[in-house]
Amino acid sequence: xxxxxxxxxxxxxxxxxxxxxxxxxxxxxxxxxxxxxxxxxxxxxxxxxxxxxxxxxxxxxxxxxxxxxxxxxxxxxxxxxxxxxxxxxxxxxxxxxxxxxxxxxxxxxxxxxxxxxxxxxxxxxxxxxxxxxxxxxxxxxxxxxxxxxxxxxxxxxxxxxxxxxxxxxxxxxxxxxxxxxxxxxxxxxxxxxxxxxxxxxxxxxxxxxxxxxxxxxxxxxxxxxxxxxxxxxxxxxxxxxxxxxxxxxxxxxxxxxxxxxxxxxxxxxxxxxxxxxxxxxxxxxx
Numbered sequence: 278x279x280x281x282x283x284x285x286x287x288x289x290x291x292x293x294x295x296x297x298x299x300x301x302x303x304x305x306x307x308x309x310x311x312x313x314x315x316x317x318x319x320x321x322x323x324x325x326x327x328x329x330x331x332x333x334x335x336x337x338x339x340x341x342x343x344x345x346x347x348x349x350x351x352x353x354x355x356x357x358x359x360x361x362x363x364x365x366x367x368x369x370x371x372x373x374x375x376x377x378x379x380x381x382x383x384x385x386x387x388x389x390x391x392x393x394x395x396x397x398x399x400x401x402x403x404x405x406x407x408x409x410x411x412x413x414x415x416x417x418x419x420x421x422x423x424x425x426x427x428x429x430x431x432x433x434x435x436x437x438x439x440x441x442x443x444x445x446x447x448x449x450x451x452x453x454x455x456x457x458x459x460x461x462x463x464x465x466x467x468x469x470x471x472x473x474x475x476x477x478x479x480x481x482x483x484x485x486x487x488x489x490x491x492x493x494x495x496x497x498x499x500x501x502x503x504x505x506x507x508x509x510x511x512x513x514x515x516x517x518x519x520x521x522x523x524x525x526x527x528x529x530x531x532x533x534x535x536x537x538x539x540x541x542x543x544x545x546x547x548x549x550x551x552x553x554x555x556x557x558x559x560x561x562x563x
Contacts, residue, residue, distance in 0.1 A: 278369075278393060278560050280402060281312035281533075282457040282514055284551035287359070288329075289322020299547045300325070304332035306535045310553055311337060313369045314391065316404035318459045318551075319359045323350050330364050340368045345375055352404075353377040353387045361387045361404045361458065369394060376444035381429030383408055383422060386456075388445050398560035401448055405430065405458035410474065414511075420473040423462060427480040430456070435485040453560055454519035459551065461513050464493050481517065490518040494530035494554045503534035506552045514554045528557035 285303060287293050307315065307330065320326050323343060330341040341364040343351055351372075354360025361384065365372060370391040378386040388403040408423040410416050432438055434454075439446040448454050462474050481491070493512060497503030506514035516530040533553045535541045541548070 278314070278400060279312045279555060279557045280314045280316075280455055280457065280516075281310045281553050281555035282316040282318070282404070282459070282516065283307070283310070283549070283553040284318040284406070284459045284514065285326075285549045286319050286546065286551065288317075288320050289325035293546075295547060300329050301332060302541060302543055302548050304329045304336065305541055306533075306548055306553065307333035308336035308339070309535065309538065309540065310533060310555055311339070312555055313366050314389070314402050315341070315364045316402065316457050317362045317364065318404070318406040320352065320354070320362045321357065321359060323352065323360070323362055326362060338368070339366045341365065342367045342372075345372055351375050351387070351389055353385050359384070359406065361406050363387060363389050363402065363404050365389065365391055373399070374444055376442070378403065378430070378433050378438070378442060378445060380433065380438040380441040381426055383426055386430055386433075390445070393560060396561040398562050400453045400455060400558070400560045401445070403430070403454065403456045405456060405460065407459065407461045409461045415470050415474060417473050420462075420477040423477040424480060427478055431480040431484060431486050448519070451521050452519070453521045453525070453558070455522070455556070455558070456517040457515070457554070457556070459513060460515050463511065463513065464515065488520045490520070490523045490526070491515065492529070494532050497532050497534035497537070499534065499537060501537065503532055503537060506532055506554055508536065508546070508550050508552065514551060516554060516556045518556075518558065522558050525559040526556070527559055530554050530556045
């Protein structure tokens with residue numbers, strides 16, 4: 278199964294004045310990703326995202342859904358603010374359950390449990406958008422808030438948020454789990470000024486989650502300097518895989534530098550200031 282994360286900067290908000298042609302370019306990026314599940318961040322208007330994913334579906338054989346059978350959005354966030362929203366291809370995946378993971382502060386994680394229609398293999402996908410450091414990326418208060426958000430996720434994984442989460446009390450024993458999104462922090466850095474930014478992710482490196490598979494995404498295979506996810510600035514979008522998926526990686530997390538793809542033909546931020554990251558894993562039953 279192919280899973281992707283894509284931060285589309287302030288989609289549907291008034292901070293970026295996008296045209297219909299820009300939205301078509303975004304749809305083309307999603308179509309090129311050709312993922313079974315896509316975790317989106319910075320979605321202000323789910324309606325605009327729906328229009329774009331419909332366009333992407335029309336460019337491929339995909340059929341992306343953003344809502345469950347009760348027409349509830351597969352996402353979390355305030356009405357006029359940025360949201361995490363998850364789309365899945367209902368020709369490939371069956372949605373089993375979905376919910377916000379409660380008990381944290383600020384932007385909360387959102388999870389969907391899906392099953393492969395053909396193989397009945399399942400995976401729990403958790404989308405995240407941790408505290409940003411904008412405009413000061415090294416701000417210590419932001420780093421502390423991000424660390425608390427990471428700790429919330431780690432505590433949920435460890436079964437310490439059960440009472441607050443009746444739908445997903447915690448991952449099931451040996452369940453295949455993928456955590457992906459905009460972590461708004463660096464995996465590592467040799468620059469002293471970034472020490473707090475790196476350390477804010479420590480709750481995800483330690484304790485119960487120390488055994489999870491987590492490495493820097495590979496650079497875009499098209500070549501050149503395509504090693505950042507926040508365009509030509511930083512690598513802050515990541516994928517974490519539960520121990521049950523360590524031996525099931527088909528293609529490790531990889532950056533898609535759409536801004537250097539001749540089929541997209543755009544090198545500015547009209548699509549987004551983030552590049553998608555995707556991963557392929559085998560979720561089929563043994």
